[in-house]
Amino acid sequence: MFDINLILNKYPFVKKDDLVPILQDVQEQQGYLSEDAIKKIGEYIGIATSKIYGLATFYSYFRFVPKGKYHIRICEGTTCHINKSKLLITELYKKLKIRDKETTKNNLFSLEITECMGACSMGPVMSINDKYYTNLTLDSFNEIIDSYINN
Amino acid sequence: MNNDIENYKEFLISRILLRDIEEYTKEDKEKLQFLRRDKVDDIVISVEYTSSSIIGGIEELFLAIEKYIDKDSKNYRLVKTGSLGLCSKELIIGIQLPGKTNLILRNINLENFQAVFESVFSKHVSSDYIYGQFRNVLLESWKGVSFIDEIAFFANQQRVVLDNCGRINPESIEEYIANGGYKSFVKALNNYTREEIAEIVEKSELRGRGGEGFLTGKKWKIAINTESNNKYLICNAGEGDPGAFSERLIIESDPHKLIEGIAIALYGIGANKAYIYIEEYNRLAIERLTKAINSAKEYGLLGHDILQSGNSFDIIIRKGAGAYVCGEETALIKFLEGERGMPINKPPYPATKGLFGAPTVVNNSETLINLPKIFEKGPKWYRAIGIDSSKGTKVFSLAGKVENCGIIEVEFGTKLREIIFRVGGGVLNGEKFKGLHIGGPTGRVVAEQHLDEVIDFENENIGENLDGGIIVLDEDTCVIDTVKYFEDFLKKQSCGKCIPCREGTRRISEILENITKKPVDNDNHTTLYRFKGVMQLETLAEVIKETSLCGLGKRAANPVLSSLKWFREEYEEHIFDRECNAGVCQELRTFKIDVEACTGCTICAKKCPTGAIIGTQKAPHFIVQENCIGCGICYKSCKFNAVLSM
Numbered sequence: 001m002f003d004i005n006l007i008l009n010k011y012p013f014v015k016k017d018d019l020v021p022i023l024q025d026v027q028e029q030q031g032y033l034s035e036d037a038i039k040k041i042g043e044y045i046g047i048a049t050s051k052i053y054g055l056a057t058f059y060s061y062f063r064f065v066p067k068g069k070y071h072i073r074i075c076e077g078t079t080c081h082i083n084k085s086k087l088l089i090t091e092l093y094k095k096l097k098i099r100d101k102e103t104t105k106n107n108l109f110s111l112e113i114t115e116c117m118g119a120c121s122m123g124p125v126m127s128i129n130d131k132y133y134t135n136l137t138l139d140s141f142n143e144i145i146d147s148y149i150n151n
Numbered sequence: 152m153n154n155d156i157e158n159y160k161e162f163l164i165s166r167i168l169l170r171d172i173e174e175y176t177k178e179d180k181e182k183l184q185f186l187r188r189d190k191v192d193d194i195v196i197s198v199e200y201t202s203s204s205i206i207g208g209i210e211e212l213f214l215a216i217e218k219y220i221d222k223d224s225k226n227y228r229l230v231k232t233g234s235l236g237l238c239s240k241e242l243i244i245g246i247q248l249p250g251k252t253n254l255i256l257r258n259i260n261l262e263n264f265q266a267v268f269e270s271v272f273s274k275h276v277s278s279d280y281i282y283g284q285f286r287n288v289l290l291e292s293w294k295g296v297s298f299i300d301e302i303a304f305f306a307n308q309q310r311v312v313l314d315n316c317g318r319i320n321p322e323s324i325e326e327y328i329a330n331g332g333y334k335s336f337v338k339a340l341n342n343y344t345r346e347e348i349a350e351i352v353e354k355s356e357l358r359g360r361g362g363e364g365f366l367t368g369k370k371w372k373i374a375i376n377t378e379s380n381n382k383y384l385i386c387n388a389g390e391g392d393p394g395a396f397s398e399r400l401i402i403e404s405d406p407h408k409l410i411e412g413i414a415i416a417l418y419g420i421g422a423n424k425a426y427i428y429i430e431e432y433n434r435l436a437i438e439r440l441t442k443a444i445n446s447a448k449e450y451g452l453l454g455h456d457i458l459q460s461g462n463s464f465d466i467i468i469r470k471g472a473g474a475y476v477c478g479e480e481t482a483l484i485k486f487l488e489g490e491r492g493m494p495i496n497k498p499p500y501p502a503t504k505g506l507f508g509a510p511t512v513v514n515n516s517e518t519l520i521n522l523p524k525i526f527e528k529g530p531k532w533y534r535a536i537g538i539d540s541s542k543g544t545k546v547f548s549l550a551g552k553v554e555n556c557g558i559i560e561v562e563f564g565t566k567l568r569e570i571i572f573r574v575g576g577g578v579l580n581g582e583k584f585k586g587l588h589i590g591g592p593t594g595r596v597v598a599e600q601h602l603d604e605v606i607d608f609e610n611e612n613i614g615e616n617l618d619g620g621i622i623v624l625d626e627d628t629c630v631i632d633t634v635k636y637f638e639d640f641l642k643k644q645s646c647g648k649c650i651p652c653r654e655g656t657r658r659i660s661e662i663l664e665n666i667t668k669k670p671v672d673n674d675n676h677t678t679l680y681r682f683k684g685v686m687q688l689e690t691l692a693e694v695i696k697e698t699s700l701c702g703l704g705k706r707a708a709n710p711v712l713s714s715l716k717w718f719r720e721e722y723e724e725h726i727f728d729r730e731c732n733a734g735v736c737q738e739l740r741t742f743k744i745d746v747e748a749c750t751g752c753t754i755c756a757k758k759c760p761t762g763a764i765i766g767t768q769k770a771p772h773f774i775v776q777e778n779c780i781g782c783g784i785c786y787k788s789c790k791f792n793a794v795l796s797m
Contacts, residue, residue, distance in 0.1 A: 015489075016488065016489040016490075017487060017488050017489040018489065019489040020469075020472060020486070020489055021469070021470070023472075024431065024470055024472065054491070055489075055490065055491055058474065058491045058492065058646075059472035059473050059474050059492070060472070060473035060474065060643075061431055061471075061472040061473035062472065076393065077393040077394045078393050078394025078550070078551065078588070078620075078622050078633075078636070078637075079394055079550040079551050079556075079622065081393075081394075081633070081636050082551060082552065082622070082624065082628045082632075082633060084735075114432065115391065115392075115393040115432075115473075116392075116393045116394055116395065116396055117202070117206060117432075118201075118202045118203050118206070118396035118399055118400070118433075119202075119203045119206035119207065119238070120203075120238060120394065120396065120548070120550035120551075120556050121203070121238040121239035121241065121550070121556035121557070122203075122206060122207060122238075122241075125206055127206075132205070132206045132207075132208070134206060134207065
């Protein structure tokens with residue numbers, strides 16, 4: 001079970017510059033930043049919750065809704081883009097009706113569009129949880145997504 | 152010989168690091184040869200284990216190899232290595248048989264690895280899997296296999312920063328020290344004073360690799376000359392550009408070299424604490440850096456009172472949170488202070504008043520990685536590499552439509568042509584070269600006539616944009632679409648502080664969006680209007696440049712301006728002819744059905760998402776152009792090639 005106190009205890013002499021690392025730790029363990037967690041962090045450091053939201057929404061890494069059972073990451077790096085990853089992304093928008101950093105209503109899928117995964121020779125690249133899919137075409141992409149939807 | 156590599160600590164510190172090479176005994180050298188894998192008794196299997204090969208499936212393969220080794224009767228040593236830089240030949244595995252040189256195998260996968268391994272053991276390997284062999288005079292070479300330094304990809308590179316990459320185990324400090332690592336740091340600490348360190352760096356004429364190309368020694372001196380009890384070093388390994396992966400791969404392949412560079416810099420500046428800023432998603436790089444810092448501490452090369460010199464250094468890794476603007480030094484400092492990463496006015500420069508108000512040197516990771524070699528071989532040696540205005544080498548990630556995709560390192564003064572066609576092996580699948588994009592989202596697009604431009608900070612076309620990567624574009628890539636992609640990225644990443652940048656990037660993006668879309672009506676007036684938008688891009692770009700605070704805003708219009716200059720005909724084609732010859736801008740495509748070829752199978756009509764195709768069974772179909780969105784599904788699904796793309 002996620003316990004925010006375990007994270008906060010790691011920062012006994014907390015300073016303002018520890019805020020981002022704390023938020024990162026929370027997101028790593030919880031998968032997102034919950035309202036509850038942000039309130040507790042605010043109390044602990046002595047910063048207004050609104051300020052923390054102001055900071056966290058500035059950085060694209062943080063998400064505010066839980067991840068789905070299947071977390072889809074699609075690379076939209078330059079090479080993947082010129083290899084037409086945009087087609088896959090719009091296809092996914094249509095299929096799952098979610099945008100970047102959103103989660104479907106049934107909590108099955110969540111989407112993250114990443115900058116560059118670093119596998120430019122194999123683009124377009126996508127990962128679902130820990131499994132990677134490379135050299136995607138619209139057909140192979142649809143097949144993969146459908147197999148997850150049907151399961 | 153003791154095969155447990157971890158027991159070499161005492162030997163490496165007292166006999167290797169603290170003594171000159173001339174003083175090494177025969178026994179010392181033998182031990183080093185073992186650690187360097189120059190001479191091996193077991194079969195050594197070295198696996199390129201990087202973020203790129205993980206996506207290619209190395210994790211599973213590694214487990215399979217471990218299993219295979221367990222079952223086999225021969226003796227093995229299985230090591231992870233970093234990347235040789237050849238991402239397109241993955242998965243790459245090296246096999247070194249006792250007495251033989253290390254043979255590099257390419258395109259290995261879960262299915263073929265056993266067969267390939269066995270063919271190596273019986274010395275009959277199919278050339279499909281052989282990439283080359285390392286040169287080693289102590290060992291017998293493979294006949295008929297080229298040495299990797301003869302292969303065009305390596306022969307046209309000069310590797311100063313990347314020399315260990317793909318050769319040593321990045322997770323082993325023992326291998327790094329055995330290959331000459333940390334000697335420069337010990338030398339700097341024992342032989343030079345602080346002032347001399349900065350002097351040497353200044354003499355080497357090393358320029359910052361982060362973009363501006365400011366002289367590193369000069370920057371250090373400003374920080375050194377500022378009185379303060381507390382000074383900081385920030386190593387910027389952020390690399391938030393989409394399509395750039397060189398810093399990440401270098402750190403994954405040779406993390407100790409960065410640590411050594413940082414340690415030298417800390418000593419030179421007189422700081423005790425360094426922060427490494429690296430994006431959160433570079434998991435493997437962070438993991439290996441953490442491990443490297445911990446083992447350096449164990450070896451007494453970091454931490455309290457290093458080698459009894461009275462110096463104490465600490466390195467802290469700070470994970471980025473995905474803000475491209477944090478590549479700007481003042482924004483990065485704000486981030487580290489726990490605020491929104493927004494740039495502030497300079498001066499005061501960070502070197503006089505930076506992190507927590509103390510003098511702070513912000514150096515790019517590639518700049519710092521150059522330091523160990525400068526101290527090993529001297530500033531004079533370093534100055535001899537490169538050209539008058541830029542010394543040393545530059546690392547690029549080479550990607551896009553190119554045969555050899557990966558990380559490369561070339562001497563300053565190398566022509567773009569050599570990079571693309573010699574090192575890069577030419578355009579992918581032998582297609583025609585169209586242009587290239589250099590420098591990430593704030594970089595420039597250049598065309599074929601610029602292939603003879605050289606890599607140089609002073610070059611007027613590409614000099615400002617040597618950070619990030621090189622993306623090769625072929626005839627199937629639309630320049631407008633690529634530029635639109637970068638402007639969209641900048642629109643999202645603009646921090647919002649300066650209004651011209653925040654709103655201007657949005658406008659640029661809208662204008663580009665407008666010309667890649669089908670116009671609502673066929674009126675000549677709209678065409679003129681669209682063209683007017685493009686003409687105003689130039690004025691807009693000028694305003695953004697003049698009124699923005701930081702590098703992101705100042706350079707935000709680079710992609711648009713450079714492409715307008717060199718690919719004007721492509722803009723005109725999009726605006727007047729409403730065509731995208733590369734076939735990328737989907738909404739500009741039109742389709743027609745060849746009445747002769749159409750059999751009336753109705754597949755296209757069924758698949759059309761907007762119902763724009765009409766016709767009855769077994770009779771030719773027609774496309775209602777007003778309803779067509781140009782998605783191309785009909786074109787792809789027709790089995791009789793009856794749908795024509797116009």
